[in-house]
Amino acid sequence: MTNRTSPTSEPTVPGGVRNPGDPAVRVVDLAKVFAGGVRALDGVTFDIPRGELTSIIGPSGCGKTTTLKIIAGLLDATSGQVEINGTPVTRPGPDRAFVFQDFALMPWATVLRNAAFGLELRGVPRKEREATAREYVAKVGLSRFEDAYPHQLSGGMRQRVGLARALAVDAEILLMDEPFASVDEQIRRKFQEDLLRLLSEEDKTVIFVTHSIEEAVYVSDQIVIMTRGPSQVSKVVRPGVDHSGGSGHIRRSPAYLDWVERIWAELQGYLET
Amino acid sequence: MTGLIQVRGGRTVAKAVDRPWLLRAASIALVLGLWEWGGTIPVSIAFPKFSETLAAFAGMITDGTFAGAYAETAGPLIVGVSLTAVGGVLAGLVMGLSSRTEWLGLPVFIVLQASPSAAIIPLITFIYGIGFTAKVFAVVLLSAPVIVLNSYRGIANTPRSLLEMGDAFLAGRFKRIVKIVIPAGSGLIFAGLRLGLAQGFTGAVLAELLITPTGVGDLITFYRSVADYPRMFASILSIILVASVSVTLLQRLEQRLFRPEMRPA
Numbered sequence: 001m002t003n004r005t006s007p008t009s010e011p012t013v014p015g016g017v018r019n020p021g022d023p024a025v026r027v028v029d030l031a032k033v034f035a036g037g038v039r040a041l042d043g044v045t046f047d048i049p050r051g052e053l054t055s056i057i058g059p060s061g062c063g064k065t066t067t068l069k070i071i072a073g074l075l076d077a078t079s080g081q082v083e084i085n086g087t088p089v090t091r092p093g094p095d096r097a098f099v100f101q102d103f104a105l106m107p108w109a110t111v112l113r114n115a116a117f118g119l120e121l122r123g124v125p126r127k128e129r130e131a132t133a134r135e136y137v138a139k140v141g142l143s144r145f146e147d148a149y150p151h152q153l154s155g156g157m158r159q160r161v162g163l164a165r166a167l168a169v170d171a172e173i174l175l176m177d178e179p180f181a182s183v184d185e186q187i188r189r190k191f192q193e194d195l196l197r198l199l200s201e202e203d204k205t206v207i208f209v210t211h212s213i214e215e216a217v218y219v220s221d222q223i224v225i226m227t228r229g230p231s232q233v234s235k236v237v238r239p240g241v242d243h244s245g246g247s248g249h250i251r252r253s254p255a256y257l258d259w260v261e262r263i264w265a266e267l268q269g270y271l272e273t
Numbered sequence: 274m275t276g277l278i279q280v281r282g283g284r285t286v287a288k289a290v291d292r293p294w295l296l297r298a299a300s301i302a303l304v305l306g307l308w309e310w311g312g313t314i315p316v317s318i319a320f321p322k323f324s325e326t327l328a329a330f331a332g333m334i335t336d337g338t339f340a341g342a343y344a345e346t347a348g349p350l351i352v353g354v355s356l357t358a359v360g361g362v363l364a365g366l367v368m369g370l371s372s373r374t375e376w377l378g379l380p381v382f383i384v385l386q387a388s389p390s391a392a393i394i395p396l397i398t399f400i401y402g403i404g405f406t407a408k409v410f411a412v413v414l415l416s417a418p419v420i421v422l423n424s425y426r427g428i429a430n431t432p433r434s435l436l437e438m439g440d441a442f443l444a445g446r447f448k449r450i451v452k453i454v455i456p457a458g459s460g461l462i463f464a465g466l467r468l469g470l471a472q473g474f475t476g477a478v479l480a481e482l483l484i485t486p487t488g489v490g491d492l493i494t495f496y497r498s499v500a501d502y503p504r505m506f507a508s509i510l511s512i513i514l515v516a517s518v519s520v521t522l523l524q525r526l527e528q529r530l531f532r533p534e535m536r537p538a
Contacts, residue, residue: 074437092441104438108456108532118442121452149534169442 022086023047024173024205025071030080032066040066042230043080048173048222053199053206055216057263058226058234059270064209065101065177067226071207072098072175084173094122097166099176103158105150111137112146114161118169129168136164139198156187163195167202174206181211192219193247213267217241217259218250225263227270235266321503329503330510338492338504339511346477346488349405353412354473358466361417365424365462369431370450379425386418390476394483408480415476416469423465427458459531466527467520474516 025048032041041063048054056064069075071082073092082089084096092098097118105114113120116133124132137146140160150158159179166174179195180188196219199206210216216223217239227234239259241250250256305323312322321329333339364382368375394411401407431454439449455462481490489512496505528535 069437072441074440092443094443096441098438098441100434100438102434104432104434106435106453106456108459108534117438117452121439121442121444121448151534165442 022050024050024085025207026083026086027067027071028081028083030067030070030082031078032063032070032075033078040231041070041077042232044226044231044233045080046224046233046236048205048207050205051203052221053208053219054222054224055208055210055220056224056226057210057213057216057267059228059267060211061231062226062228062270063231064226066231068175068177068207068209071173072096074098094169095171096173096175097169097171099159099162099166099174099179101178101181103150103155103162103182105158105161107150110147110149111142111153111161114150115164115168118165122169133164133168136168137161139167139201140164141194154183154187156183156191159183159191160194163198167198172205174204176206176208178209178211180215188215189247195219196243213260213263214251217256217263223263225266227267229270234270237263319500319502321506325503326506326510329501330507333492333504333507333511342489342492342508343511343515344488346481346490349408349412349480350473350477353409353476354416354470356409357413357416357420357469357473361420361465361469362424362462364421365426365465366428366450366455368421368425369428369458370454375425375429378421382418382421382425385414386422390415391479391483394476394479397480398484403485407484408477411480411484412473412476415479416473419472420465420469423468424458424462427461427465428454430461431457456531459527463523463527463531467523470519470523471516474512474519478512 027044027046027048030041030044031039033039044063044067056067058064066075070077071084071089073089073096084093106117109117112130112133115137116124116129119129119132120126134143134146137143140163142157142160142164145153145157150161153161159182163179166176180191183191192215208216208219218241220239222236222238224236225234226232237259239255241253241256241259243250245253308323308326312320312325315322364378368378393414397407397410397414401410435453435457436449439453444453477488478490478493481488482494486494489508492508493505496502496508
């Protein structure tokens with residue numbers, strides 16, 4: 001299922017021809033040992049198909065966020081590598097944007113400036129970046145709050161700003177680290193639907209770390225199930241839930257419930273160890 | 274918040290909380306009232322009533338005593354605090370960003386902060402004599418530790434997630450410092466500057482009391498020697514007022530430059 005390909009395979013870009021069938025991201029035999037000898041990842045390998053939403057799910061401490069941060073270039077791998085369109089990742093790049101679990105908004109900046117911050121750091125002129133940020137702030141439903149400061153917003157609204165910031169830089173790959181972990185269940189469900197709507201309008205490859213099996217099944221095209229002790233990939237599955245029937249219909253559908261149970265059964269074994 | 278207080282404590286408390294200036298004014302009135310009462314007992318013949326001090330204060334403004342004295346005190350104070358503000362914030366910034374500099378510089382400033390500065394000031398005269406430089410040095414000696422240490426803490430405690438966000442969105446080293454690290458640390462940096470300014474006032478006056486009698490320090494010494502206690506207290510009061518106003522102005526500057534979200538609505 002993981003379609004593992006040799007890391008020596010020919011790069012498809014830049015300069016080469018990108019085959020639509022090639023994965024956007026390849027994680028190849030990734031290992032990470034932190035200072036003090038803590039082994040966070042141990043031979044993690046999977047592919048992320050282009051233009052799809054892939055969730056990484058697993059118990060606490062299985063290395064989900066570590067994997068995501070290595071893909072982002074925020075952490076170095078001890079061994080193995082991550083390839084984006086065939087090019088090994090050594091640092092953060094313009095092809096990736098990150099949505100942080102704790103929002104990582106600047107408290108001294110307005111919603112608009114926070115949303116435009118990625119562009120500001122890239123040296124985009126003020127008018128241009130504010131116009132782009134304004135567009136995405138509107139898309140995430142915060143038009144009325146452009147001039148508000150983060151402390152004046154709810155957790156869900158703050159994360160929408162984080163999402164607008166990530167979308168505004170127009171990166172090919174969106175990395176989301178438990179983006180809904182800090183919001184309540186009602187907001188979470190609304191946010192999941194808004195995310196799917198937004199992504200249907202944007203051509204993005206999304207990697208989404210979550211604790212929630214229901215969330216993973218609901219939003220994902222592909223789910224990477226990770227285990228701990230050692231931290232490896234247990235399975236890569238494609239639930240293929242049909243989103244045409246609306247949220248309530250999907251969450252009651254036998255296919256959805258069946259996938260939730262199957263993933264739970266997969267994870268349960270590791271939780272008991 | 275207001276609603277909660279109304280339920281618990283009735284309308285009066287809620288109104289007072291809605292108008293913080295009322296509580297502040299009440300606090301000042303209480304202190305001044307106690308001062309006036311203390312002067313009527315009297316606590317000591319050297320303790321004038323507030324009303325007498327206020328009259329002396331007004332007299333010293335109109336006859337130009339304060340203007341002359343502050344013109345003298347301002348020189349070393351402004352030079353000293355400016356030098357320390359620039360050098361201290363830079364030192365704090367470097368210490369906060371580099372662990373080697375941190376270990377090199379931090380112990381010096383911790384020891385300086387803990388040392389009894391008033392006891393060190395007379396030693397300055399051995400090196401710098403009794404002139405302008407000695408007074409500037411006294412200001413620097415008192416204000417530097419608090420500015421450096423607060424700036425260092427502000428910079429060293431930049432939230433990790435903001436630094437990661439900067440990295441993820443491709444901030445270079447310079448932009449990371451200017452757009453994230455400094456604004457994030459501005460609260461503590463400016464707290465250090467405010468305390469440093471207040472300490473600078475102390476340093477300037479101590480220098481005038483202990484090195485050579487000039488400026489506001491001289492006013493205190495002079496009026497004490499001629500037993501004009503209302504004017505002596507008015508001189509002390511003027512230092513407190515000037516220091517408080519300067520510190521408040523600095524706070525406004527901080528809010529304008531770095532923390533607009535903290536600006537009162």
